[in-house]
Amino acid sequence: MSGQAQQGGKLDYPAAMFVGDSGIREFNEEPWEEIQRDPRGLLLMWEPPNKDHEYIIGMDPSQGITGWSRGSRKKEDEKTDNGVIEVFRIDGAKELCWKEDENGNKVPDVDPQTRRQRIRYMDVQVAEFAAPCDAVEIARVAKVIGTLYRGSEEDQAKLIWEAWPGCGMLCTQELLRIGYGNLWHWEYIADVAEDTGKLGWRSTHESMKLLWYRARRHLMQENAIIRSKWLLEEYADAVVDWQKMRARADQGAHDDRMTAANLCFWAGHKWTYEESHREPVTESPGPVDFQRYAPVLGEDAVTFEDWREIATSEW
Numbered sequence: 147m148s149g150q151a152q153q154g155g156k157l158d159y160p161a162a163m164f165v166g167d168s169g170i171r172e173f174n175e176e177p178w179e180e181i182q183r184d185p186r187g188l189l190l191m192w193e194p195p196n197k198d199h200e201y202i203i204g205m206d207p208s209q210g211i212t213g214w215s216r217g218s219r220k221k222e223d224e225k226t227d228n229g230v231i232e233v234f235r236i237d238g239a240k241e242l243c244w245k246e247d248e249n250g251n252k253v254p255d256v257d258p259q260t261r262r263q264r265i266r267y268m269d270v271q272v273a274e275f276a277a278p279c280d281a282v283e284i285a286r287v288a289k290v291i292g293t294l295y296r297g298s299e300e301d302q303a304k305l306i307w308e309a310w311p312g313c314g315m316l317c318t319q320e321l322l323r324i325g326y327g328n329l330w331h332w333e334y335i336a337d338v339a340e341d342t343g344k345l346g347w348r349s350t351h352e353s354m355k356l357l358w359y360r361a362r363r364h365l366m367q368e369n370a371i372i373r374s375k376w377l378l379e380e381y382a383d384a385v386v387d388w389q390k391m392r393a394r395a396d397q398g399a400h401d402d403r404m405t406a407a408n409l410c411f412w413a414g415h416k417w418t419y420e421e422s423h424r425e426p427v428t429e430s431p432g433p434v435d436f437q438r439y440a441p442v443l444g445e446d447a448v449t450f451e452d453w454r455e456i457a458t459s460e461w
Contacts, residue, residue: 187216204409205307210280229284236414238270281313285320306330306413309346361408
């Protein structure tokens with residue numbers, strides 16, 4: 147699967163954070179080698195929160211193990227599905243676009259209208275939490291992380307999660323009980339996309355198939371920077387379920403991180419309303435000279451002034 151990644155070594159920002167009822171603190175009880183082997187139960191942060199950025203949080207709750215903690219984890223716990231929280235900065239990075247000319251040389255990809263080099267915007271992964279905790283506990287962790295990465299939002303970052311079926315309903319109940327104030331609403335597509343008033347992502351055969359198709363295109367177009375090697379491994383190890391026409395974890399593996407990240411992309415780009423294909427864009431330093439793009443009406447009307455004179459001569 148395409149996408150950019152930063153792997154290996156220690157994280158640029160605090161290697162790991164412990165999330166508890168009283169908030170977040172830096173985790174120094176274990177060496178980085180042990181954390182890298184098994185990061186469950188810790189919030190991995192690649193970037194500190196910034197009040198001027200827009201963040202989206204995707205969550206895939208799990209039935210998990212009630213009362214699970216990192217201190218009491220066991221080897222067999224690794225077989226249990228994780229509850230996962232992924233945090234992305236939407237359109238958080240940009241890069242100039244290049245192409246090859248007829249001689250195979252790398253040249254700027256220039257927009258013929260603005261005469262400026264095209265720019266590609268990419269979503270940036272900034273944090274990740276995964277642990278086999280139950281649906282109630284993952285909701286409480288989401289409240290802490292959502293408040294930390296609220297960015298330009300007033301209370302918490304927007305949260306999209308799998309709310310139905312199964313344990314997602316219990317997670318929704320807990321989110322409402324603890325007062326998470328920025329929850330994504332399920333949208334129904336008929337003639338137009340409409341907000342149904344229902345909270346969270348509803349997992350059906352069709353919705354999960356569409357989610358995978360859209361996320362796959364997003365990644366193949368290199369519109370995301372993934373920094374978690376664990377998330378990359380889930381994408382790399384995923385297999386196609388030909389009956390459901392979507393990707394899923396291979397036997398003995400997990401796909402919880404992958405689902406949470408895909409939900410981030412969906413909500414972050416409002417794919418219910420907008421086309422997922424995003425052409426590279428350009429930025430203009432000043433007003434565009436629209437005269438250069440005025441319609442040409444015959445041989446005698448080759449400029450905007452000529453066109454205006456013809457159009458107004460009979461008024």
